[in-house]
Amino acid sequence: MSVIATPARQSTGGISARTVNRIVIYGLLALFALFYLMPLFVMLVTSFKTMDEIQNGNMLALPQAPTFEPWLKAWGEACVGLTCAGIKGYFWNSIKMVVPAVLISTLLGALNGYVLTKWRFRGHTLVFGLMLFACFIPFQSVLLPMATILGSLGRFGVTLRNATGLSFGLGNPTVNLVFVHVVYGLGFTTLFFRNYYEAFPTELVKAAQVDGASFFQIFRRIMLPNSMPIFVVTVIYQFTNIWNDFLFASAYAGTGDAMPMTVALNNVVNTSTGVVEYNVNMAAAMIAALPTLLVYVVAGRYFVRGLMAGAVKG
Amino acid sequence: MTTVTTQIKLTPEHGARPDVSMRSRLQDALPKIVLAPSFAITIVFVYGFILWTVYLSFTNSKTFPSYTLTGPRAYQRLWRWTFESDPPSSWYTSITNMGIFGFLYIFICLALGLFLAILLDQKIRGEGVLRPIYLYPMALSFIVTGVAWKWFLDPGLGLEQTLHQWGWTSFHFDWIKNKDFVIYTVVIAGVWQASGFIMAMFLAGLRGIDGEIMKAAQIDGATTFQLYRRIVIPLLRPVFLSAFIVLAHLAIKSYDLVVALTSGGPGGSAWLPSNFMYEYTFKRNEMAVGSASAVIMLMTITAIIVPYLYSELRERPR
Secondary structure (H helix, E strand, O other): OOOOOOOOOOEEOOEEHHHHHHHHHHHHHHHHHHHHHHHHHHHHHHHOOOHHHHHHOOOOOOOOOOOOHHHHHHHHOOOEOOEOOOOHHHHHHHHHHHHHHHHHHHHHHHHHHHHHHHOOOOOHHHHHHHHHHHHHOOOHHHHHHHHHHHHHHHHHHHHHHHHHOOOOOOOOHHHHHHHHHHHHHHHHHHHHHHHHHHOOOHHHHHHHHHOOOOHHHHHHHHHHHHOHHHHHHHHHHHHHHHHHOOHHHHHHHOOOOOOOHHHHHHHHHHOOOOOOOHHHHHHHHHHHHHHHHHHHHHHHHHHHHHHHHHHOOO | OOOOHHHHOOOOOOOOOHHHHHHHHHHHHHHHHHHHHHHHHHHHHHHHHHHHHHHHHOEOOOOOOOOOEOOOHHHHHHHHHHOOEOOEOHHHHHHHHHHHHHHHHHHHHHHHHHHHHHHHOOOOOOHHHHHHHHHHHHHOOHHHHHHHHHHHHOOOOOHHHHHHHOOOOOOOOOHHHOOOOHHHHHHHHHHHHHHHHHHHHHHHHHHOOOHHHHHHHHHOOOOHHHHHHHHHHHHOHHHHHHHHHHHHHHHHHOOHHHHHHHOOOHHHOOOOHHHHHHHHHHHOOOHHHHHHHHHHHHHHHHHHHHHHHHHHHHHOOO
């Protein structure tokens, strides 16, 4: 649909109402673009300034002598609490947590979606509804029991290690977070694949069944090759969500070496030893934002589709 | 709905040998076996845990969970705190903030999102550049958003300082340090993050409207304003509903933004119920009260989401 603002053409002193209209519209759009870009712009230029320039200069001014120092310092030397080894370790923590969590939850979601659309059974709507509602709960309502369970699993892991020499990942905060993110991401991944497979022709699946193809053969040979777009959408959605998570990260890995990036960033900013180095803080924030921004720039279309799919249809 | 499983039984070998029938029975059950772990996980870790939290809220758990039921004491305390406005109790602050934040956040996001979508829908050159600019904040974590705005709104460093340098020395903007106004800075940062996404939802809705209706109305002499007010906006009602649901549940879940932007505000003045829950459970050793507040949050979201999901899942008859 497109409506061109007032088609009426009254010429007022040479400039038509339509032209005025266009100028107003473009002006407003540009103004809002500024509003959205401003914080990112300030963050970016600040991260390339020296502390001198920050204290004496204007927030919006471009750096006079751009320096990479704050970025290097944020990456390698910034203090998170009492440890001053930069945020690089926490960046990798996040990667180690995000990759398995995204892969496992996406794959499970694909299988669930496949079952819920092509192998329906009595009560499939109820099962789906229960899984779907799980997407919307405030995680505060499961935070404490999960902490208790993860705590006991950790103690069990210690016993296990004493007995066998291996703890099988029990008690490891990164493993815990992978588990938590898979559990609470399943609802979304299932929703995405279910809605996608809903539109997938069931006749194809039936024909393959008549030809004697098994459950997994159909999934591998027919569904998967046709699922590329929804895989991209789901992976991006999960990646963004898990990378950006703060609540679970701070509750289950809020201290120590296993902190994910978001928690570490919050600690860097709130560490109050000595002079606050704003340029380093901003560089750290930029580093924390880069992975998801990059995904957004490269695959923005899929990102938006994911948000929409997560938001609109049940 | 057709049960596809029956068709497997038509294969020629079916029932010929016992192990084949075992296998085909396994094939029949396979879909359920595949789904079962996910379903079981959901039942235990979502619904089981919710019940666990509800149970804890009826005990007198402090630092550690205690499993002796002591009645609704935690709820009674929250209820009492609800009316303790002078000096405000933490709970009173949290729910008042929730009201202010929830209303403004939802209302401004909807209004701004719709406004931007309508502007962008006027055959704009450069739409492909503008849309991603409006939308990118949604890709950032609340922590990054918080850090950026904390800097931007800081009176000594950000906007106020900049305007002073430009000569507007009487400009005064210290909301982020002011306990009565700090919640509005959370609104600003929240709107900044989510409004672009709401714009995208409305834009998709606008693009879905049949052009014929519009033309007919224009032929009938409707002005642009009338056109939007009488025809377009009523047609967008489903988008309003979806956007409202998204925003309401984001608002109730908001936690990170308050932490990163304000560290809770002066004296906890920026707390939302989610912050209240976290602080009471993990820092103030009032686990029962924390659990009770979590239950209240859950019930609020349930009241909004369940009717919506129910109608969404019912709508498509098969």
